[in-house]
Amino acid sequence: ILNVEQSPQSLHVQExxxxxxxxxxPSSNFYALHWYRWETAKSPEAxxxxxxxxxxxxxxxxxATLNTKEGYSYLYIKxxxxxxxATYLCASYNYGQNFVFxxxxxxxxxx
Amino acid sequence: xxxxxxxxxxxxxxxxxxxxxxxxxxxxxxTLYWYQQILGQGPKLLIQFQNNGVVDDSQLPKDxxxxxxxxxxxxxxxIQPAKLEDxxxxxxxxxLLPGASTSYEQYFxxxxxxxxx
Numbered sequence: 228i229l230n231v232e233q234s235p236q237s238l239h240v241q242e243x244x245x246x247x248x249x250x251x252x253p254s255s256n257f258y259a260l261h262w263y264r265w266e267t268a269k270s271p272e273a274x275x276x277x278x279x280x281x282x283x284x285x286x287x288x289x290x291a292t293l294n295t296k297e298g299y300s301y302l303y304i305k306x307x308x309x310x311x312x313a314t315y316l317c318a319s320y321n322y323g324q325n326f327v328f329x330x331x332x333x334x335x336x337x338x
Numbered sequence: 339x340x341x342x343x344x345x346x347x348x349x350x351x352x353x354x355x356x357x358x359x360x361x362x363x364x365x366x367x368x369t370l371y372w373y374q375q376i377l378g379q380g381p382k383l384l385i386q387f388q389n390n391g392v393v394d395d396s397q398l399p400k401d402x403x404x405x406x407x408x409x410x411x412x413x414x415x416x417i418q419p420a421k422l423e424d425x426x427x428x429x430x431x432x433x434l435l436p437g438a439s440t441s442y443e444q445y446f447x448x449x450x451x452x453x454x455x
Contacts, residue, residue, distance in 0.1 A: 231380070261443065270341065271381075271429070273443030316380060325394045326371075326444075328380030 229253040231319050233329035240307050241337055247303045248332040250317035254298035259320040262291055262302055265331070266313040274302075274315075307336040340364065342447035344430050350453045356418040359450045363411070363432030369393075370407055371444060372415050373429040381429055387413065420454045427451050 232251045240246050252260060259278045265271040275284045280295040288305045304311055314331040321327075343362040351357050363370050369388050373381035384403065386393040389410035398405070402421070407413040417424055431444040 233380075263444075263446075268448075270448045271431075271446040273445070276443050318380075325383050325386060325396075328373075328382070330378065330380045 229319075229321060229324055229327055231317065231327045231329040233315075233317060233332050235332060236330070237333040237335070239335045239337060242308060244307050244336075245303065245305045246307055246334070247301050248315060248334075250300045250302070250319075250329055252298050252300070252317070252319035252327075252329075253321050254295060256322035256324075257295045257298070257319070258322055260293055260295075260300050261318040261320075261326070262300070263316045263318070264313045265316055271316065304334075307334075309336045309338050312336045342430055342432055342445050344428075344447035344450055346450055347448060348451050348453075350455065351420055353422055353454055354419040356416065357420055357452065358414055358416045359428050359430075359452075361413045361415070361430030361447060363413070363430070364445055367432035367434055367445070368410070369433045370413050371429075371431040371433075372405055372413070373431065375427040375429060375449070377426075384415070417452075420452075422454050425452055425454045 234249050262274040263271040275291045277293040282293040284291050290303045293300045312335050314333045316331045318326045318328040345360050371386050372384045375381040384398045385395040385405045387407040390407045405415045427449040429449045430447045433442045433444045
């Protein structure tokens with residue numbers, strides 16, 4: 228089973244700060260990269276599905292980029308708010324494997 | 339639209355006992371996934387169904403875990419007998435199109451938190 232890594236493991240920022248995290252995934256046989264937000268006691272919620280090298284997607288204050296050649300994706304949050312506090316998960320789908328999730332980045336936004 | 343439903347939300351059992359989890363996916367979603375999420379780790383795929391057929395169960399510990407998807411809709415995941423290391427959150431997810439399911443987001447249920455003592 229191929230490895231998907233995320234960094235940092237956890238992050239504490241002040242309200243209003245911008246932040247970003249990294250997802251590293253196998254570049255060989257890559258097909259799709261998913262980002263999810265998982266708030267405590269709730270269901271994981273899909274943020275983005277990305278497939279093309281150079282893809283950039285945006286939803287409100289959150290955006291993501293994808294580099295399939297080097298195997299990484301960045302998730303950016305502009306002007307963090309307390310309601311952004313959650314665990315952010317990425318999952319890679321590579322041919323010959325099924326979805327492999329990273330361990331997540333736990334974000335805490337302090338008011 | 340109604341989301342993915344799971345029950346129970348919480349379950350505490352002793353080791354060597356049996357337990358079953360239920361999932362009702364979003365109506366019309368052909369693909370259904372069961373994941374195991376151990377504290378501090380990402381969700382691990384246990385089994386993927388497409389309609390009522392198994393697509394991938396390579397990471398399902400088949401000596402103790404079983405799953406079925408009746409009539410291509412609801413699904414049940416069973417553990418028999420449970421071990422301490424089975425303590426985890428069990429997530430069910432569904433997605434829309436079978437052929438291109440990897441390009442479509444997965445919709446997750448709230449999960450079942452299992453504690454084995």
